[in-house]
Amino acid sequence: MLLKIFLTFLKIGAFTIGGGYAMIPMIKREVCERQGWISEEEFLDGIAAAQTCPGPIAVNISIYAGYHVRGKIGMLVAVLGTILPSTISILAIAMLFQRYAEQALVQRAFTALKPAVVALIAVPLINMAQKSGMTLKNAWFPLAIAILVGLLHITPVYLILITILYAIWESRR
Amino acid sequence: MIYLNMIFTFFKIGLFSFGGGYAILAMIQQEVVLKNAWITEAEFVEIVAISQMTPGPIAINAATFIGYKKAGIGGSLLCTLGVILPSLLIMFAITVSYLKLKKLPWFQQIFKRLRLLSVGLIAAALVMILGHAVKDWYSVGIFVSCFLATWIFKLSPFMMLIVAAIFGMVFGIV
Numbered sequence: 001m002l003l004k005i006f007l008t009f010l011k012i013g014a015f016t017i018g019g020g021y022a023m024i025p026m027i028k029r030e031v032c033e034r035q036g037w038i039s040e041e042e043f044l045d046g047i048a049a050a051q052t053c054p055g056p057i058a059v060n061i062s063i064y065a066g067y068h069v070r071g072k073i074g075m076l077v078a079v080l081g082t083i084l085p086s087t088i089s090i091l092a093i094a095m096l097f098q099r100y101a102e103q104a105l106v107q108r109a110f111t112a113l114k115p116a117v118v119a120l121i122a123v124p125l126i127n128m129a130q131k132s133g134m135t136l137k138n139a140w141f142p143l144a145i146a147i148l149v150g151l152l153h154i155t156p157v158y159l160i161l162i163t164i165l166y167a168i169w170e171s172r173r
Numbered sequence: 174m175i176y177l178n179m180i181f182t183f184f185k186i187g188l189f190s191f192g193g194g195y196a197i198l199a200m201i202q203q204e205v206v207l208k209n210a211w212i213t214e215a216e217f218v219e220i221v222a223i224s225q226m227t228p229g230p231i232a233i234n235a236a237t238f239i240g241y242k243k244a245g246i247g248g249s250l251l252c253t254l255g256v257i258l259p260s261l262l263i264m265f266a267i268t269v270s271y272l273k274l275k276k277l278p279w280f281q282q283i284f285k286r287l288r289l290l291s292v293g294l295i296a297a298a299l300v301m302i303l304g305h306a307v308k309d310w311y312s313v314g315i316f317v318s319c320f321l322a323t324w325i326f327k328l329s330p331f332m333m334l335i336v337a338a339i340f341g342m343v344f345g346i347v
Binding site: 014046050051052057058059068076079082089109110118119126143148155160163167 | 191229233246253257280287294301306330334341
């Protein structure tokens with residue numbers, strides 16, 4: 001059973017390129033439909049929980065699913081399976097990259113990859129903004145965060161702590 | 174000492190990254206580029222590009238890459254461990270008690286506010302790399318076409334980066 005959990009999450013980790021949200025449909029297919037480990041409702045609760053917890057969503061959801069299938073050990077095995085493909089492939093690339101980074105072909109590829117990365121971040125920014133319940137009235141808040149962190153280089157740590165404290169105060173009022 | 178600092182830094186990154194993926198970038202920039210200067214802004218953009226072309230979550234990829242660059246394989250394992258440790262601890266607690274927690278008003282309110290905050294954090298990451306990544310007509314053109322390709326024509330981020338890499342190899346000038 002543990003081996004099966006490991007192999008399932010290894011597959012999930014290995015075949016989801018683009019990370020985070022791109023992994024969710026694949027995890028659902030494997031965990032709910034193929035293996036029948038958890039029900040669809042449980043999975044949706046898991047997604048919600050994974051999004052509220054800090055850290056990578058794919059790791060969080062594998063903790064949730066792994067725990068549901070086989071307790072603490074299941075949880076650790078699922079996490080290991082999820083991160084192993086990315087750790088190994090990045091290590092391989094990092095080793096090669098240091099050797100080939102100076103090559104003209106690689107550098108030329110990065111002249112286009114750099115602006116592409118900006119687009120890569122801009123698209124989910126719009127999608128997230130639409131889904132976050134942003135309105136004209138509260139848009140000042142993400143805007144202020146963007147200026148404070150992006151331009152004034154204030155660490156997100158304080159802003160997150162203040163936001164959490166404010167939300168608690170707000171709900172107790 | 175560097176090992177201790179690395180695991181602590183990535184623990185902090187894992188702990189304060191809400192909203193997954195892109196919202197994590199601002200936190201990595203803050204800690205790794207600005208505060209510790211382990212990598213430059215240009216290298217950071219490279220790592221984001223590489224992360225999106227390889228399997229797995231971006232935070233894990235970035236932690237592994239930066240850890241390796243600073244302190245070899247040992248460093249990469251420590252950084253990866255550091256970044257997932259908060260998930261392991263907190264997600265475990267949430268998994269066990271989520272059904273109870275989600276009914277509490279203060280819990281709902283926190284995440285309603287944090288959702289909006291993570292939109293701001295993604296925008297911050299964008300602002301920080303913009304100046305390094307888009308600086309002439311060539312890069313403006315690539316940015317606009319990549320943006321339209323993924324937003325309107327729903328090209329997957331992976332395919333978009335592959336196309337951009339090939340385009341750069343052919344037309345890029347170093």
